[in-house]
Amino acid sequence: MYKMLIKTGYKAFNGYTFTKPMADLYNRTCEETKRVIEMAGDNPSPMAKQAIEKARDNQARMFKSIIY
Numbered sequence: 001m002y003k004m005l006i007k008t009g010y011k012a013f014n015g016y017t018f019t020k021p022m023a024d025l026y027n028r029t030c031e032e033t034k035r036v037i038e039m040a041g042d043n044p045s046p047m048a049k050q051a052i053e054k055a056r057d058n059q060a061r062m063f064k065s066i067i068y
Contacts, residue, residue, distance in 0.1 A: 004030055016067040029062040 005027045008020040018026070033055040040048035 012063075012067040014067055018066070022066045026059075026062055026066055029059045033059045 006018050006023045008018060008023045010018045010023065012018070033052075036048075036051050036055040040052055044052065
């Protein structure tokens, strides 16, 4: 269901090329988001929904911090 891994050499929209360490760092953030979603289950509680949103926000922030 949830898979968005970046490979070394991926070029972001602003031209930044992901190095192996940066791709690995971003992918760990993606794995954490995936883990939170899986733990929340099919009918997440309000608290689980907040955890999912926080994980997704952290993932987006990580991407932005890497490319800028």
